[in-house]
Amino acid sequence: xxxxxxxxxxxxxxxxxxxxxxxxxxxxxxxxxxxxxxxxxxxxxxxxxxxxxxxxxxxxxxxxxxxxxxxxxxxxxxxxxxxxxxxxxxxxxxxxxxxxxxxxxxxxxxxxxxxxxxxxxxxxxxxxxxxxxxxxxxxxxxxxxxxxxxxx
Numbered sequence: 001x002x003x004x005x006x007x008x009x010x011x012x013x014x015x016x017x018x019x020x021x022x023x024x025x026x027x028x029x030x031x032x033x034x035x036x037x038x039x040x041x042x043x044x045x046x047x048x049x050x051x052x053x054x055x056x057x058x059x060x061x062x063x064x065x066x067x068x069x070x071x072x073x074x075x076x077x078x079x080x081x082x083x084x085x086x087x088x089x090x091x092x093x094x095x096x097x098x099x100x101x102x103x104x105x106x107x108x109x110x111x112x113x114x115x116x117x118x119x120x121x122x123x124x125x126x127x128x129x130x131x132x133x134x135x136x137x138x139x140x141x142x143x144x145x146x147x148x149x150x151x152x
Contacts, residue, residue, distance in 0.1 A: 002098050005056035005068065007048055012065035013058065014042035016083045023084040028117040029143065036139035054078055057098055059091045069095035075108030075152070080119065096126055104152055112149045120146045 005013060021038035029037070050056065055071040059082075066086040070078035077099060082091045103111055115123045120130065128148040135142050 001060050002057055002094055003060060005051055005058045007051065009056075009058055009065060009068075010048035010051070011042065011044040013056070013068045014044045014047040016065060016068060017047065017079075017081050018042040019084055020081045024087065025116060025118045033141045033143060036141040037143070050078075055099075055102055057095055057102075059086075059095055067091040067095055069099050071099045071102055075103045075106075075111045077111055077113040080113075080122075092122060093126065100152055108152060110149055110151055112147070115146045115148050117144055117146075120148070123148050123150075126150070 018038050018041070021034060025037065026034045050070065053072075057069050057071075058065050059067045065083075066089075067080070067082035069080040069092075072078045077096070080092050080095055080099075082089075082095075100111060111128070113123060113128065114134075114136075115128070123146075124130065128150040131147040131149055133144060133146050135144055137143075
């Protein structure tokens with residue numbers, strides 16, 4: 001079931017993010033980058049605050065948050081993360097499909113995102129084009145990611 005996130009979901013969202021970065025994104029980024037990206041522990045407050053001003057959707061099954069996605073203003077996909085235990089089961093695709101519907105309902109004509117090295121193939125398969133590769137600084141580390149977009 002995909003639904004809007006509630007404040008009570010913040011810890012589960014933080015845990016999905018933390019665990020996914022540590023277990024999945026660590027295949028494509030160095031240990032120091034992963035430490036900066038994920039932090040030492042799930043940051044519930046950060047993800048609670050991120051719910052303000054953006055649409056956050058969660059994929060929930062039997063009371064377990066399996067993944068989440070964020071839609072920001074003007075069709076920007078802020079995040080799509082799926083817990084390591086639920087990878088390659090259609091969770092990310094279902095979340096992105098729902099974000100696309102929401103963006104269209106809001107009048108967006110284009111979706112955009114900054115995809116990690118790990119996520120870039122997923123977004124490409126979903127019709128996003130790579131606009132440019134870029135190196136961005138976060139918490140003292142430089143990360144390669146890809147600006148991508150999709151006409152809707």
